[in-house]
Amino acid sequence: MNILAFIVIGIVSGVVMGFFGIAGGIVVVPGLMYLAGFSQNMASGTNLLVLLLPVSFAAAIEYYRAGNTSIKAALIIAAVMCVSAWFSSRIAAKINAEYLRLAFGLLVILMGIYICTTTIGKLAK
Numbered sequence: 001m002n003i004l005a006f007i008v009i010g011i012v013s014g015v016v017m018g019f020f021g022i023a024g025g026i027v028v029v030p031g032l033m034y035l036a037g038f039s040q041n042m043a044s045g046t047n048l049l050v051l052l053l054p055v056s057f058a059a060a061i062e063y064y065r066a067g068n069t070s071i072k073a074a075l076i077i078a079a080v081m082c083v084s085a086w087f088s089s090r091i092a093a094k095i096n097a098e099y100l101r102l103a104f105g106l107l108v109i110l111m112g113i114y115i116c117t118t119t120i121g122k123l124a125k
Contacts, residue, residue: 005035018059026108033101040097040104048085 009031013023028050032043063069092100 002036005031009035014055017056021056021059021063023056025104029104040100041093044089044092044100048089 009028012031013027016027017023025047028047029040029043032038032046033040038046060069
């Protein structure tokens with residue numbers, strides 16, 4: 001395994017997490033697939049293991065100190081996310097990794113288009 005690839009993925013995902021509150025699906029999963037040669041399933045599972053640890057704790061504290069968090073929303077989302085992630089991971093483990101990779105890529109594209117179009121609309125006002 002390429003330790004340097006893991007370090008690069010960690011640095012980039014840490015910076016992206018600190019700025020935007022994201023990292024797992026957008027940085028870690030593709031990084032593991034393309035820099036470390038992991039399959040989609042292995043990258044997704046490894047990413048979940050990374051997130052299992054309190055990697056975002058320090059950044060979350062800073063957002064909390066600045067008044068930019070909702071504990072109620074976070075607790076509800078975390079509880080529902082736990083159940084839905086467990087259920088969907090059972091299904092994903094049975095799906096061909098290439099189909100998952102395609103679905104992942106389409107999701108990222110669609111989310112990017114949505115974010116860009118809604119932002120452009122707000123900036124145009």
